[in-house]
Amino acid sequence: MSHPDEARLAIACSEAMHARDDAAQALGIELLESTPGRARLAMTVEPRMTNGHDVCHGGVLFTLADTAFAHACNNRNRITVAAAASIQFLAPGRVGERLVATAFERSRGKRTGVYDVEIHNPKGELIALFRGNAHQIRGQLVPDPESPEGDPSA
Secondary structure (H helix, E strand, O other): OOOOHHHHHHHHHHHHHOOOOOOHHHHHOEEEEEOOOEEEEEEOHHHEOOOOOOOEHHHHHHHHHHHHHHHHHHOOOEEEEEEEEEEEOOOOOOOOEEEEEEEEEEEOOEEEEEEEEEEEEOEEEEEEEEEEEEEEEEOOOOOOOOOEEEEEEE
């Protein structure tokens, strides 16, 4: 369980990042939960998100998973980017379904990390598995007076 200050920081980081994420906003991705090393986001599949088979486009599913991954690896207030990512599609997402992506930190080193994301449909069925490798770069998302970096633009 995380310390209350860490939990508040995780939420502040995710809220700041989400507010600036135009791609997530355009897809209607919602932030449901953010705790250190973990995040849960949701998105409702709309007709404009489907492919030629009338199911949710794989690129849209990847974007949902990648967004959850970004929140999980950035919510400790260290700017972190993807170094690599892959996805396995297990079942289709259908128009009208509210899909939930949950990201979990699997490993975290000094500057790198590994995160898994599961996407479930409303029935609780697993429809996609994503794995992302993260690399921490310089800077912060929000001011943190207790941090040696101090300034989010550092």
